[in-house]
Amino acid sequence: MGQCYGKASSRAGDDHDDLGGVIAPPSPLPANGLPPPAPAPGTPRRRKSGSATPVHQHAAAATPGPAWPSPYPAGGTSPLPAGVSPSPARSTPRRFFKRPFPPPSPAKHIKATLAKRLGGGKPKEGTIPEEGAGAGGLAVADSAEAERPLDKTFGFGKNFGAKYELGKEVGRGHFGHTCSAVVKKGEHKGQTVAVKIIAKAKMTTAISIEDVRREVKILKALSGHNNLVKFYDACEDALNVYIVMELCEGGELLDRILARGGRYTEEDAKAIVVQILSVVAFCHLQGVVHRDLKPENFLFTTRDENAPMKLIDFGLSDFIRPDERLNDIVGSAYYVAPEVLHRSYSMEADIWSIGVITYILLCGSRPFWARTESGIFRSVLRADPNFDDSPWPSVSAEAKDFVKRFLNKDYRKRMTAVQALTHPWLRDEQRQIPLDILIFRLVKQYLRATPLKRLALKALSKALREDELLYLRLQFKLLEPRDGFVSLDNFRTALTRYLTDAMKESRVIEFLHALEPLAYRRMDFEEFCAAAISPYQLEALERWEEIAGTAFQHFEQEGNRVISVEELAQELNLAPTHYSIVQDWIRKSDGKLNFLGFTKFLHGAMAAYSDELANQLFHGDGVPGYFLYQYTMQAFAGFRFVETRKNMGSRGDSITNQPHCTSLTWTHDDNLRAKPKLGPD
Numbered sequence: 001m002g003q004c005y006g007k008a009s010s011r012a013g014d015d016h017d018d019l020g021g022v023i024a025p026p027s028p029l030p031a032n033g034l035p036p037p038a039p040a041p042g043t044p045r046r047r048k049s050g051s052a053t054p055v056h057q058h059a060a061a062a063t064p065g066p067a068w069p070s071p072y073p074a075g076g077t078s079p080l081p082a083g084v085s086p087s088p089a090r091s092t093p094r095r096f097f098k099r100p101f102p103p104p105s106p107a108k109h110i111k112a113t114l115a116k117r118l119g120g121g122k123p124k125e126g127t128i129p130e131e132g133a134g135a136g137g138l139a140v141a142d143s144a145e146a147e148r149p150l151d152k153t154f155g156f157g158k159n160f161g162a163k164y165e166l167g168k169e170v171g172r173g174h175f176g177h178t179c180s181a182v183v184k185k186g187e188h189k190g191q192t193v194a195v196k197i198i199a200k201a202k203m204t205t206a207i208s209i210e211d212v213r214r215e216v217k218i219l220k221a222l223s224g225h226n227n228l229v230k231f232y233d234a235c236e237d238a239l240n241v242y243i244v245m246e247l248c249e250g251g252e253l254l255d256r257i258l259a260r261g262g263r264y265t266e267e268d269a270k271a272i273v274v275q276i277l278s279v280v281a282f283c284h285l286q287g288v289v290h291r292d293l294k295p296e297n298f299l300f301t302t303r304d305e306n307a308p309m310k311l312i313d314f315g316l317s318d319f320i321r322p323d324e325r326l327n328d329i330v331g332s333a334y335y336v337a338p339e340v341l342h343r344s345y346s347m348e349a350d351i352w353s354i355g356v357i358t359y360i361l362l363c364g365s366r367p368f369w370a371r372t373e374s375g376i377f378r379s380v381l382r383a384d385p386n387f388d389d390s391p392w393p394s395v396s397a398e399a400k401d402f403v404k405r406f407l408n409k410d411y412r413k414r415m416t417a418v419q420a421l422t423h424p425w426l427r428d429e430q431r432q433i434p435l436d437i438l439i440f441r442l443v444k445q446y447l448r449a450t451p452l453k454r455l456a457l458k459a460l461s462k463a464l465r466e467d468e469l470l471y472l473r474l475q476f477k478l479l480e481p482r483d484g485f486v487s488l489d490n491f492r493t494a495l496t497r498y499l500t501d502a503m504k505e506s507r508v509i510e511f512l513h514a515l516e517p518l519a520y521r522r523m524d525f526e527e528f529c530a531a532a533i534s535p536y537q538l539e540a541l542e543r544w545e546e547i548a549g550t551a552f553q554h555f556e557q558e559g560n561r562v563i564s565v566e567e568l569a570q571e572l573n574l575a576p577t578h579y580s581i582v583q584d585w586i587r588k589s590d591g592k593l594n595f596l597g598f599t600k601f602l603h604g605a606m607a608a609y610s611d612e613l614a615n616q617l618f619h620g621d622g623v624p625g626y627f628l629y630q631y632t633m634q635a636f637a638g639f640r641f642v643e644t645r646k647n648m649g650s651r652g653d654s655i656t657n658q659p660h661c662t663s664l665t666w667t668h669d670d671n672l673r674a675k676p677k678l679g680p681d
């Protein structure tokens, strides 16, 4: 669980300062020299508690000045913000403070609590209460909770003492400690296990109780993957909750990195990264986002050099539907993805964290570093990781490409865990790769796309080389095509092969309804490729211009046609007032799409709108004055855009009920308007 408060306890390995000099001893004081966020006296929350320094302020302070490169800077051009050192390859902070940070708003949980009280479901989206309202909301929740004693019963077994003999402490986290124990009876009798003990006294809100419940639920549901800690049992008594799991005796990945002086050889790093990707791909397919991936949360089963690694600590994890976005800011500062700070994220946030871990494995330094927490966030949002200094010149081009494709600030351009397993750096013909939930998302979009869009995607897929089709071939194979074709049944069978309780809870399985059109028709490999490619991901390839050029040639031959501005705008679902955006996309000579139009069209309506809105921003064309708030830039680049794009993504979705995209975009403005103007750190 990445939590909100400084961890004063020392942990084996923390005393080193040899991760390329990066990691220094922990301290009861945070690295930024400020006092840690003040918990309510004696009542630390497992997460999402209020804080003296809301994270979004940090994030907002990091927003750019007048420069407006793109809502999703893809790296490369963004200058370092004032006061942010370039990520040091060797020169490093003297102090590493393991301090996961609190979110700016406990919105989700307040809403969840309120909804529960009102008998509603579990809301995850929508407007985020303002800071003040958030605190108020919490107060409401808290005061209501104060009136009604919290129910701290979990329905777990009550006979912990009778079943287990507790041994010595093997680790400690913010909200509990972990001990070894011997099983006294039952099927695991005599076995030594690990028991994470979470004190009920520390569960001071309904939220924190819910968090423990979910941690157990996720562990229970997910057990089964080789690189995931095995869950055995959960017990409780008046004082504690006990999570009984497999004991990992080989220590944390962080300690091994430290023990190696901060660096792995590429070969050794690959062995680690493959395990991480494998377990994360499994979690994502199940609809679980971990949200706290870091070297401290990977444990080796034994001291053996080649012992397998296990992912632990699902205290921050959540269930997520394939097309859902979360907005609560949780995680650990060094590993947090930019879109988490923008408060609209999905599974790609875990991928970013794996990018940070891989970067550390390969060079021994953190990619995003600063002396203060707000500085780290600024760096995450704006700085480009250093790939120039030693040892990077001696690192293979494939490894560098691999890391860069994880640390892309635009989450849409990042590889998925499954794709990463087929990346040239890790490619291994013998390795089985799992089904990728991204395929389901992309095929859904394709099925709802217009014929012209499908033709454009087909042209794009035809521009890919055989080696670039490997991932798609493997995914197609996993669907077990019959006579070279797949239909809804293939998708259903493939998904249910991986079915666990987590998949039901996350409603991943319900996603199959979105593929209903495939009940009546079949797809061959060629069409599957068109359906399952992401123009955004391809755009991140070094070869993108070449691919786009070749794709356009195919499109000219097989798909391009005369199209009016109105028709093109309607294809993109643009509002009539925004038709002019696409004027430049059409060739004057023959009225067909030009190259610019083709690439923009591939990216969909948001490509049009991001230009349009940026234009408005610069020219003040109908844009409300409060755009001038520093905060707005951050929100503009993240939260609101993403909300909009999600709704623009598929025809027939809620966007069709909206007059146009921007009106949907502005729905969050009231929320933003009242935000305090943010000052420097």
Ligand SMILES: Nc1ncnc2c1ncn2[C@@H]1O[C@H](COP(=O)(O)OP(=O)(O)OP(=O)(O)O)[C@@H](O)[C@H]1O
Residues within 6 Å of the ligand: 001, 002, 003, 007, 170, 171, 172, 173, 174, 175, 176, 177, 178, 194, 196, 229, 245, 246, 247, 248, 249, 252, 296, 297, 299, 312, 313, 314, 315
């Ligand atoms: N299965 C296990 N086997 C051995 N040690 C374990 C196991 N699970 C947890 N630990 C140890 O206990 C520590 C704390 O566990 P965990 O990370 O789950 O707790 P936490 O309170 O959520 O931690 P934090 O929030 O500080 O990351 C781990 O860092 C590890 O050292």
Ligand SMILES: [Ca+2]
Residues within 6 Å of the ligand: 001, 002, 173, 296, 297, 313
């Ligand atoms: Ca942990």
